Amino acid sequence: MSGIFERLFGPRWQHRDPSVRRQAIERLDAGQPRDLQRLEKLASDSDPGVRQAALARLGDPARLLALRANQDSPELRAHLKAVLTGQVGNVPLGERLALLDRIDDPALFAELAMQGDNQELRLSALARLDDEPALIHQACENSIAAVRHAAAERVTSEEGLTQLARQARRDKHVTRLARDRLNRLREDASQAEAQRIERERILEALEQHAQHAWEPLYAGRYRHLKREWERLSDLPTSEQEHRYQEASLRCRKVITDHEAQHQAIETADQQRNDAEAERQALVEALEESVAGLRQGDAITQQDIDSLLAHKRLQANRWQTLSEQHVPSQALSERYTAVLEEHERIRLAWERLEQKTDALREGIEQQDNDHLRHVLDGIDWPSDLPPSPLLRRVKNQLTQRLAETSTPPQAERVSQDLAELEKLLEQGAFKRASRLHQSLRQRFDALPANQRQSIQPTLKRLGAQLAELRDWRGFVAGPKRNQLCSAIEELAEDTTLLDAELDRRHRQLVKDWKNLGDAAAERELSNRFRAASDRIHERLGPWRQARDEERQHNLQAREGLCEQLEALVDNPDPSADPDVLRQIRDRAREQWRRFSPVPRDQAEQVGQRFGHIRHALQTLIDQRAQEIAAAKRALVEEARQLQNDTGTAAQRAEHAKGLQRRWRELGRAPKGEEQALWREFRSLCDNIFAARESERDDRAQRAREHLDAMQALIERIDAWQPTTSQDANVLEQAINEAESFEPLPAGRRSEGMRRRWNGIIRARREQLLRLSLSEEAQRWQQLRPLLDRHLEADAQQLEGHEAMVVEAMPGLDRDMLAAHEQRNAARKAPLPAEQVAEQLGRLRVHLALLAGARVERADEPLRLAIQVERLNESRERELSKAGELHDILCGILATGPVAPSLWSREAGELDNHLSQLARLPSS
Template identity: 50%
Template sequence: MHGLLRRLFAPRWQHPDPEVRLKALDQLDPQQPEQQQALKQLAQDKESNIQLAALLALDDLAELVNALPEHRQDEAWFNAACQRLCGSQGHTDLQKRQAIVAELSEPRLLNAIALQGDNLNLRLAALEQLTVESDFVHQACHNGVAAVRHQAAQRIESEESLKKLLKEARRDRQVIRLAREKLTQLRNDAEWLADQQAQREHLLKQLEQHARAPWEPLYGGRFRHLEREWQSLSHPPSVTQEQRFHQAALSCRKTLHHHETQEQARQQSIAHREEIERTRDQLLEGIEETLEGLAHAEQLTVQDIDSLRAQRQLLGQRWQSLSDQHPPGESVQQRYSQALKRYEVCMEAWQRWQAISTDIETAIANQDNVAIAKYVKQCAWPKHITPPELLKHAQALKDADVSTKPTPTASLNALSADVDNFEHLLERGAFKSASRLYQRLKPSIDELTGEDAKPLKARVKQLGARLAELRDWRGFVAGPKREQLCASIEALADDQHMADVALDRHHRQLVKEWKSLGDAAANREQSARFRAASDRIHERLTPWREQLNQERDANLKGREALCEQLETLLDQPAEDADPDVLREIRDKARHQWRHYSPVPRDQSETVGRRFGAIRHRLQALIDQRAEQIASQKRMLIEQAKSLQDDHELPLAARIASTKQLQQQWRALGRAPKGEEQALWKAFRHTCDQLFAQRDAHKHEQAARQQQKLDQLQTLIDEMDSWQPTQAEESATLASYLESISQLEPLPRNRRSDGMQKRLSGIVRAKRERLSRLEIAHTVQQWHSVLPLVNAHIAADQQALAGEEPQAVDAKEVLSGELPAIFMKAHQQRNHARLTTSTPLSAEKLAELEDGLARLRVHLSLLALGSVKQRDEPLRLAIQVERLNEGINNERSRPDEIIGILAALMALGPMPNQLWRKEAEEFDNLFSRLARVPRP
């Protein structure tokens, strides 16, 4: 009855029939507050047309646009939103419409606004929100505002869209011109990109081929050239190209490093070999000087022999050890063998002398000249060694005693030696030397007399005949040769097409050949011909020689200018000069010096000495700066080692400091060549140890994180297998969550995210189950107090029947204790019965009916999640109340059910008929709530 009255007297805009509500909506005035509130409620109506009409009546553009995605298929919604956003309808100001358009993402609506908007800024704002290039093409071709068309054309970037725009744009020449310019730019960019890619691929192929090639002198320069060419390209390479480049560059650097290592080892080997050769020379020179000293000494003593023997022993030991390291050359070995022979001769002579020295001393004392001669001959002392003083005295006695014998004259022997030399010159073909020697020997040979001179004279006569034959032969050969040379030089003088350089070279060769003939077959006519042709050539080459002299003077000035530049640089060197730059200056200076060639001969030596001194100064400066850099790098190594040993500083700070040290290392130049590699190895080893500590720390941290994830996985598995059976087990869930919170923070990775998602689902399911268990426990408590509820109903009936109202005692009705949640409700029920006048008024009955229905609908929402159609107004009212209560204090589902049950017990006095009307549905709801979900 109450619901029927409410429907009869309710406003027409709340009528169940949508057509009635729609007609009533037209009568509502949004200017009046009550009717405006009704329109707002109708804006939440479930009927689309009613909701649209209410929003249009309210002129609420924001809500209209917000609800548009839910009514995407409804054309009326779209048209209404479009018209109001474009400004053709409605009263929304432009600024608010622009703000709404700036947040839109619907392409169809944005296109319509860009085409139909009542303001340029509004259209541009809609165009700004568009993202698809087909929309830009449409706007650039069909929009009625030129600024919008141009803006849309500016945002088109793809070649396909630009071609389409160029084909369809017929209204705006600027749009066409812009499309053509962009297409041209795209084609140019594509050609440039293709060219860059082709260059990179060409460079990569060259670099990869270079990386596979063996080392050669230009290997490093070609690699640096390819590297500079690669870096000079503007377009960045792809990831694959970058990897290929780094791999090829690494191979090239390995080849260079391998060659440098081999070259360094070779230089060290050469230096070691030179040191060995120098040591050998010193040893040989020492023993040779000692042997020579024995030949020129005033007398030979025992100390000299002992010294020689000790030096020979040292030579043998050192020579063998040096030969094991590096075998000696043939010439050095011959010197060694000759020195040993001389040593053996000396030692053998000394041993013979030691054997007969006593006998000679006795013979001298006895003045036995025969014995003295015998012992001196037996000793056979070498002539090139100074004899001992006693032997020298014995030889003097022997020479004084022996009479002189006739010997060949010294002149005959000397002439015989000259004749031998004369024959040797003839055999070699040295005509001039042989002729001069013959002219000197002939008078002396002719003066010789006697039988001993006849063989020598016959030999000289025979050799003279050979000299005459050689003279005739030279004349026979030299005559045609001179004629040939005269013809050649005359032809050369007449040749006007030969280059001056070649002409000078051929002229010099002919003059050299002419001079080599000497006086063989010489005549004045040929000499005059040759000299005249030569003078003609000299006259012709005079301008060329003057030009060559000018070039030599210019080259000399260039070398002097180069020297002055280098001297200026060396006089005021920069304190932080990079040795690599100085090395480059040195190499370029050498190249320029070779370029300025030739120079005048009389000044080449002077300027050469000047350049040599400058090179030595420049090299000294390079070595000085390189040594300074080496000291700085040693300091960096010490700092890196101190960072490695400083365990108080955090590892991250030490790694950052190490990277800064690496940057400083790269900023410095190179240390001396032999020291750079050793310093770099030491620095890299120290840095690698620090980075190894970082990696170990990372591995340890990753292991700890992995351990955390494993523990979390174990807790999740335990929580998943745990199935609560009582509401009191919520403490177990709390303990699980506490254990999980102790593992935080967790690492951010795919496994952690997956475990977090699984954990959230498990916690949500467990909380839902505990909530259901708590609800079931609450319903069980309700079932346990049903006798008390029935006692209250019976007491209410007695009171409503006119009897004296009585308070119900819970202890008498219930066998156990009354739960605390129902204690206050029980007292309120008794108090309401005792204070309510009977019989009940219609207003009181309507209030009881409305309260009971509200509790039923509320409980139905919690149990089923839905209500019957007739209870929709109550559902809306209850949901509004729940929302209002949830703003300040969020209530759980079990708490709401407890509140409903307590309110149900406290509601009274309740007529039995009214209670029986709702009791069955309450029982069904209680049965549903009492069901416990399966594990």
């Protein structure tokens, strides 16, 4: 009973029967809140008809969107689309536009853009579409031009633009826009590819350059590649930027290493020059000491001791400098000569000391013969002044009078006065004091008349000498106190290292000796000597260890000399001068590392090393000259290569081989290397410039071919054949396109080829359709002739005499032969079954050519015809127009045909011919 009561007294809009619920919807008022809620509930009913009826009563799109948030039925979607497009209801446009922001349904937006009742609504919906296929569909199919154009503007990909240009046939503006943007996109892609290729070329060149050794134009080449890289407008990839930074870092390291090496060489040269200047001053000091000794009036034991002490000091300094830098040959000869002079003076003084007793005995005994014999044994140098003892001996032997003076002695005194004045101007106190003392002694021996002219000058120079002595004493006094205090402090200082203590001690001793006898005091001298002795005692163990180290360094230097002598005595004919230079430089470094050595053997081993270095440098120069000769031959070969008859690319490859051989040779002499390299590089640059020019010409021709091919494609794409005779135009275009080959590799060329092949296939298909249509149309012109043959066939089959049908004018040779065959067939008719079989075969062949379906019974015949066509295509090229012509000739030649047979076959034949006669769509 509950079900009955529910049906009798329940609400009709909740009835079980969908038809009752649909009827109840008509009575609901959407303006009443309760009825509106019922309608919204019925909008989600299980029955589609109820949902559709309920939605028809709801016209507020906002309510529909709220319902759609809970359930999405096809009816709700369709009704919402109808409301938003303006097909249903009268919702204002502004309200509908505002509701678009609340929708997130690309399919609904596409339908609104396609079916909206207002252009602004369509454009607003289109603006919310992001799917490119949907945009392409809108650009091709939308009925409003502004919407089509707006959709076309938002297609950006190459595939989308290609599809848009192919499908947008109804709007030329969209087609042109798509083609223009596609061409620009391809041009941009081509330029981007060219930029990428250029970056790769620069990167490869930079990476290869980074692997090369330094050469005179290394930095310039690096800066050129850097400018080329920075000139490119596009941004490199992260990988390219990483490769560029690594290659640049390696190039800068090569340049920095070379600059550091060059700076080190300059520093070494400066140190060598400084050492050479100091050695020059040292040799001059030794020569001045000998010259000063010669200018004296007499030589004493103090003079000899001072000369030998000065010689030892300067020899030690010479040895220290020689350990650092080898002296020049001329300076070494001067140094050897002055040492020999010192040694000659020392030996003469030793002989004099050995004969002193004999000389004194001869003087006491007044034995002149004995004195002369002893003097011959002493062999005193004639350019040296005698000692006081020798002077007494010579005076006794020559018996000269003290008051006697000769004019040459006065002249010599005048020369010595001029020399004394120069020494005073130079501040050479010791030499000036010795010379002044000699002049005083000789001045007293001069005659009175000669002394009067010389005496003022001698007094004036004596006053200057006294002033210089006072000044030296004034300066030297505080200096001696300072040196004495310094050496005492040094002796008490226990924090210094032994090497630093020895260096400071030697410097203080040198400064003390440089003061000479100026402001000399016994107490200060004793203090200084005592402090120096304490330092000597303290440095005893260190000096012993230093002597052992010097002995070890001496052995290492001798071993190094032996190795270098073995290398110089047995040189490799193909030795690389750069390797020999490295050996020379490393040997110099090792020589400096094995320092110091014992002083008494330093000069000998230093001279030995100097001779070896000279021989090694001679070997380096010899190999460098051989390399220079080989590089001159390469320069001449490069010059001849410029006039070679081969292509620029071949000459460039040959030039690269020459460059590889250049790098393998090594370096020529320094000045000649740069000159040869500049000439060789200039010749190679000319060869590479010719290759680049040829590449530019080839690229320009390629661009011209691309532009011409693009113009040809556009022209043939716009061209539509009207007759089959237009095939000549297509063949000419194909020949013209072949003349542009080969096109440069790239995406643009590939795209052009694909588009060109598609256009050619389409035009050939059109020409084929045109030829078939023209052939079918020509057959229509032959229908009167066929009708006359059919009438003649009917009369002949009825028993009348066979008639001969007259040919129509304008028949080609095949048709004329078929016409004559038809006339002959009536005179000797074939059986009706055979004629029906021939005509059926022609009908099936025509259906196969037209692409029409055939009856099930004709399937074996169709397969047989296909097999025959396949076999025939292997022997000759088949043409559909030719096949159609042969079929029509066969239809005309087959007979006699009964009217019943023709009426049965004519319909299908006409249908197939009509299908073939249709003109292709443009």
